[in-house]
Amino acid sequence: MTEKGTPVVTEMQVIPVAGRDSMLMTLSGAHGPFFTRNLVILKDSAGHTGIGEIHGGDYTCEALTSCIPLVVGKPIGMYRKILDSIHKASRRAKEDDGEGIQSLDISKLKFVVKAEWAIECALLDLLGQYLDLPMCELLGDGKQRDRVETLGYLFYVSDKGKAEQLEYLDERESSDPWYRMRRQEMLTPERIVEQAQVLHEKYGFRNFKLKGGVLAGAEEMEAVKALKQAFPKGRINIDPNGAWSLEEAISLCRPMEGVLTYVEDPCGPEAGYSSREVMAEFKNAVKLPVATNMIATDWRQFYHAAALKSVDIVLADPHFWGFGGSVRMAQTLNDWGLTWGSHSNNHFDITLTAFAHVAAAAPGAPTALDTHWIWQDGQNLLKDTPQIVDGYLQVPEKPGLGVTIDMERVLEANRLYKKLSTHDRDDAMAMQYLIPGWKFDSKKPCLVR
Ligand code: GKR
Ligand code: MG
Numbered sequence: 001m002t003e004k005g006t007p008v009v010t011e012m013q014v015i016p017v018a019g020r021d022s023m024l025m026t027l028s029g030a031h032g033p034f035f036t037r038n039l040v041i042l043k044d045s046a047g048h049t050g051i052g053e054i055h056g057g058d059y060t061c062e063a064l065t066s067c068i069p070l071v072v073g074k075p076i077g078m079y080r081k082i083l084d085s086i087h088k089a090s091r092r093a094k095e096d097d098g099e100g101i102q103s104l105d106i107s108k109l110k111f112v113v114k115a116e117w118a119i120e121c122a123l124l125d126l127l128g129q130y131l132d133l134p135m136c137e138l139l140g141d142g143k144q145r146d147r148v149e150t151l152g153y154l155f156y157v158s159d160k161g162k163a164e165q166l167e168y169l170d171e172r173e174s175s176d177p178w179y180r181m182r183r184q185e186m187l188t189p190e191r192i193v194e195q196a197q198v199l200h201e202k203y204g205f206r207n208f209k210l211k212g213g214v215l216a217g218a219e220e221m222e223a224v225k226a227l228k229q230a231f232p233k234g235r236i237n238i239d240p241n242g243a244w245s246l247e248e249a250i251s252l253c254r255p256m257e258g259v260l261t262y263v264e265d266p267c268g269p270e271a272g273y274s275s276r277e278v279m280a281e282f283k284n285a286v287k288l289p290v291a292t293n294m295i296a297t298d299w300r301q302f303y304h305a306a307a308l309k310s311v312d313i314v315l316a317d318p319h320f321w322g323f324g325g326s327v328r329m330a331q332t333l334n335d336w337g338l339t340w341g342s343h344s345n346n347h348f349d350i351t352l353t354a355f356a357h358v359a360a361a362a363p364g365a366p367t368a369l370d371t372h373w374i375w376q377d378g379q380n381l382l383k384d385t386p387q388i389v390d391g392y393l394q395v396p397e398k399p400g401l402g403v404t405i406d407m408e409r410v411l412e413a414n415r416l417y418k419k420l421s422t423h424d425r426d427d428a429m430a431m432q433y434l435i436p437g438w439k440f441d442s443k444k445p446c447l448v449r
């Protein structure tokens with residue numbers, strides 16, 4: 001590879017970090033008090049710093065570290081070549097059976113997440129700074145919008161008092177109504193509506209997604225109805241992560257036509273049929289658009305999902321698809337009359353910024369973006385976190401990602417990470433404080449045992 005005049009990467013740091021979380025409930029159990037992420041920080045010969053963020057855990061951290069020799073010393077203008085060399089060098093892990101996350105087995109999430117996309121993000125950040133262009137101008141056909149509609153991601157939350165040993169953060173004394181609320185128990189339709197109202201007040205969200213797979217489906221639908229009553233113009237979605245059987249999903253969702261705007265991963269694999277086949281049958285039976293972040297997480301899965309007409313909305317998380325790949329998916333979906341959106345897991349504000357750029361480059365009318373970040377707001381790693389105002393995430397206008405990393409906060413988050421005894425997400429651990437001996441079952445809502 002010869003240098004073509006663009007700056008050269010002079011340093012690549014991989015910094016694992018941790019943050020605090022609430023006892024959020026999902027099919028996979030209860031979120032523990034800490035979540036982990038990996039950061040990539042690149043320096044180049046022009047004196048710029050490029051940053052990227054991706055899922056946490058040792059597997060992803062080691063994958064990133066092994067890429068350092070393929071990145072350092074390379075010109076940033078060759079970023080596609082750098083990524084290509086990483087893809088060609090990567091090997092499928094022995095434990096990766098290729099099932100992906102179609103059953104929400106979160107121990108398999110690390111195989112769906114592609115570590116190198118944190119490097120892609122940091123390289124695009126550098127290239128944008130070199131070219132004096134915001135990152136979204138380097139993706140697809142460039143910037144399509146100045147702000148990105150974002151949804152309020154609602155969760156059932158359990159009483160952390162039942163797991164006192166786990167050191168969940170307590171924000172009861174906060175002066176911010178949302179911060180005060182987000183660490184408390186919220187398990188009823190009334191509390192879910194209050195959650196949405198407080199989020200609406202703080203961030204202006206008009207559209208909401210409720211994380212299901214927690215209570216019996218009929219109970220969760222009561223919360224959905226209450227949300228629609230409180231926000232009649234809101235687009236309401238529920239995501240049980242495939243917890244319902246096909247039959248149950250049909251009987252729960254049919255009466256919700258007109259209440260739900262769409263439904264996310266209502267059912268999963270069953271009776272020898274893949275989730276793509278089962279979701280296609282669901283779509284034939286219920287007149288609701290269907291979204292997924294579980295059954296189409298790579299191009300081969302997407303081919304089958306599209307051929308079977310299993311989905312209308314693909315939540316193409318850039319951590320799974322890459323930044324270029326996610327925008328390529330947005331273009332394809334738009335050309336085919338389908339809809340693009342993005343999925344998220346717990347993350348800091350570097351990922352929030354990256355979402356803003358990817359969604360800014362997505363053509364057509366994307367569905368309001370998922371973000372977990374509201375549960376982490378205040379633990380920022382940037383000096384200039386993009387704001388969510390009136391339900392829209394602002395797209396930074398400065399070159400590259402357009403934000404500045406706060407190294408003091410990063411080092412603090414790294415110190416927290418080093419104190420943790422494990423770096424992998426384990427939702428069964430916290431769940432066992434609520435239900436002793438609890439085990440994950442992809443077909444049983446987590447509080448139904
Ligand atoms: O963070 O517990 C969580 C979410 O439930 C996550 O695991 C899902 O992947 O948010 C995600 C989704 O939309 O399915
Ligand atoms: Mg989902």
